[in-house]
Amino acid sequence: MVSRPTVADVAREAGVSVATVDRVVNGRLPVREDTARRVLEAAQRIGFHAVGLIRSRLREQLPEVAVGVLLQRPDEPFYADLARQLQRAIAGSRVFRGVARLDYWVDDDPDDIALRLRRLARRCHAVALVSPDHAAVAAAIAEVVDAGVPVFTLLSDCAPAVRTSYLGIDSRKAGRTAGWLIRQCAPRVGQVAVIVGSRRFHGHELREMGFRSYYREKAPEFMVLDAVVNSESDTATQDAIVQLAERHRDLVGVYLAGGGAAGGVAGLRLIEPERRPAMICPSLQPEVRAALAEGVLTAAICEPIERLAERLVDAVAQALDEQGPRVPNQIVLPMDVFTPENL
Structure with a gap:
């Protein structure tokens, strides 16, 4: 024995x-x-x-570190999953005893976002947030950073001159990748559309720019329609998909660059299969996974939220270590691309 x-x-x-x-x-x-x-x-x-x-x-023996997290729409599956991953990574840090303090904003109100950010910062050693780019939010970020609390922007950058670091994918490359995928999968040359959540999300703006630049450079025979704003609403996204198909009989592709993926899938299912455009979504929630598996949806280009959460914890530890190297201005992560063949 x-x-x-x-x-x-x-x-x-x-x-x-x-x-x-x-x-x-x-x-x-x-x-x-x-x-x-x-x-x-x-x-x-x-x-x-x-x-x-x-x-x-x-x-x-580790120091306790409270990390504030300010996200939007707690009812949205993507943000619920992101919150879980962030809480898990913060609690599991090997260099500090992490405590995650979460708050959410629902209405696209910059003053409310700025107020919530300041309130979180008073109770935390570092703060990470998802926010549209607005002067009121930028002023709050500058104030918090000046008070010695590092601020990290997630998914979509804002206040790049004052925040500590940005973590997320290269949104412009994501837009170009979506353009390439639609070109490969579209049934013919025709019209393509892009749907963004907000004109103030820097990440959405960059994705639209990348999408358009791909077609200008690589596929000028396609026509890119004016962008549609959906406020990251499932209902608005479903309506937008159906209306685009009705108004543009030559629609062959749709890039959903922001939230509303469940609505996008629902709208796509309402279009006759023979007229259904190729569509790219930005997240892999259950409705998207099911649509990919059935061949209804073309692909999903996603933020790697588990890796993002882990890198945020590393960046917080680095920012709080006065003797260590400076945190990089941007921490750009490789995007996850899912198709019906690699689920």
């Missing part, structure tokens, strides 16, 4: 004394963080029975 690994085995594996392992396990005296981490990793490798206790001891 194989005996369980002992304290002496952990010490040997970690290259430290038995007394050091004892201090880490029982929390008797302070131990250098790198040494304690080495002990934990050694214990994990050999299957030491007190790994959970060692991990708890290490966590008790």
Whole structure:
């Protein structure tokens, strides 16, 4: 019968004394963080029975950091999923004991967003937010940063001159990728449409710019229609899809650059299959996944929200470390592209 690994085995594996392992396990005296981490990793490798206790001891020594998160529309599946990923990543940080403090804005009111940002910042060590680009929000971001609280913009940038860093995909490349996909999948040359959530979301504006620039440069035989604004509403998106198909008999592609994916899919299903345009969505919520699996939808170009959450935690730790390197101005993540063949 194989005996369980002992304290002496952990010490040997970690290259430290038995007394050091004892201090880490029982929390008797302070131990250098790198040494304690080495002990934990050694214990994990050999299957030491007190790994959970060692991990708890290490966590008790970490500083508590409250990270404020300001998102929009808590009823939207995409933002609900983003909130879960952010909470999980913040709570699971290895360099601080993270506490996520969430708030939401519903109406596209810059003054309300600015007020919520200031209120969150008073209770947090760092703040991340999704927001339209507006002077009132930019002023609040500048005020919060000046007070020593790092501010990170997520998904769509705003106040680039004053915020700490932006995290998300390259929106212009996402727009060009959507243009390329529609060109490959459209049944013929014709008209293509783009639907944005708001004229004030910098990310949506860049996606539309990328989409249009692709067709100007690579496929001028296609006609790009005027953009439609849906306020990220499922109802407005469904109506927009149906109306576009009715008004433009030569519609062959639609790029949904912002929210409202469930409505977009619902609208697409209302169009006769032989006239159904190729369509690209920006998220992989259940309705989108089902439409992709059925071949109703062409593709989804998505923010990698799990990786975004992990990188945010790293960036917060870096921003709060006065001795460490400066946080990059932008942390650009590779986009996720889903088709019916890679779900």
